[in-house]
Amino acid sequence: MSNLDCVCYERSHNNFFSSFKWPGLFARMAWDFQLSRPVMKVASAVFVLLFLLPPLVFGGADERVHVDVAGGLRVVIAGETLDGCSFSYSPIDFCDERHGLLIRKMIREQKPNFFNGLFLISIPERVEYDQKSLVVVNKEAGEVYPLPIDSYSEAKGGNSPGKGLLFNDHDNKICIVGDILVYRVIKSGRFCFFFDGKGFSGYRTEYMR
Incomplete structure (x- = not known):
């Protein structure tokens, strides 16, 4: 059986947020529609709870x-x-x-x-x-x-x-x-x-x- 040439591999360490487009999209929506400050605060809190807190608590992959x-x-x-x-x-x-x-x-x-x-x-x-x-x-x-x-x-x-x-x-x-x-x-x-x-x-x- 022939062997393949040396092709090194390693686990990908892509950052989850490096390709996450929602923060920028959300900021543009806020600018376009001029959301009120209370709504912005609520939306920011939801974003933190859903996306930022879990990796800090449970650790990344x-x-x-x-x-x-x-x-x-x-x-x-x-x-x-x-x-x-x-x-x-x-x-x-x-x-x-x-x-x-x-x-x-x-x-x-x-x-x-x-x-x-x-x-x-x-x-x-x-x-x-x-x-x-x-x-x-x-x-x-x-x-x-x-x-x-x-x-x-x-x-x-x-x-x-x-x-x-x-x-x-x-x-x-x-x-x-x-x-x-x-x-x-x-x-x-x-x-x-x-x-x-x-x-x-x-x-x-x-x-x-």
């Missing part, structure tokens, strides 16, 4: 990109996510206690095994099917970057050269030779990803924007 897990680590999902802990429609919760404990144990007991002093950690998911998820961990920054898949299974003979999970400590390339499960679909072949320090590119899955 961008805050959910980084979700704290126990032990001072943050899960960073750069693709589509509903809660900041899982890819959209994925059953794997990278913020739960099991994932947090395993990740902290690995970075505490082992040396960095990926490029630039990073950790590449394989996490068992469905043991009966030999399915595992993958995360890149920046210990210094306290950030955890899940690979944009649900899980992977190594091809038979995964311990042989050229099969299984392929990576090293002097390259940002991660290749999986076997099966990947993404959005309830299993694909087989060779899938290569590149980590740029903030997100993944290369083979594009449904979880990448």
Whole structure:
């Protein structure tokens, strides 16, 4: 299977109000129709209650990109996510206690095994099917970057050269030779990803924007 060229992606951080046209339209209406001051005050109060107060109280969507897990680590999902802990429609919760404990144990007991002093950690998911998820961990920054898949299974003979999970400590390339499960679909072949320090590119899955 051929791999796509490196196409980096990242979560959009568009400001909701940058494209919101009503404030300017409302101001023009007020000028054209010369609304009275009481009406202007009421309209302004309604605008604040409906549009400005909720983001301040509940927080914007961008805050959910980084979700704290126990032990001072943050899960960073750069693709589509509903809660900041899982890819959209994925059953794997990278913020739960099991994932947090395993990740902290690995970075505490082992040396960095990926490029630039990073950790590449394989996490068992469905043991009966030999399915595992993958995360890149920046210990210094306290950030955890899940690979944009649900899980992977190594091809038979995964311990042989050229099969299984392929990576090293002097390259940002991660290749999986076997099966990947993404959005309830299993694909087989060779899938290569590149980590740029903030997100993944290369083979594009449904979880990448």
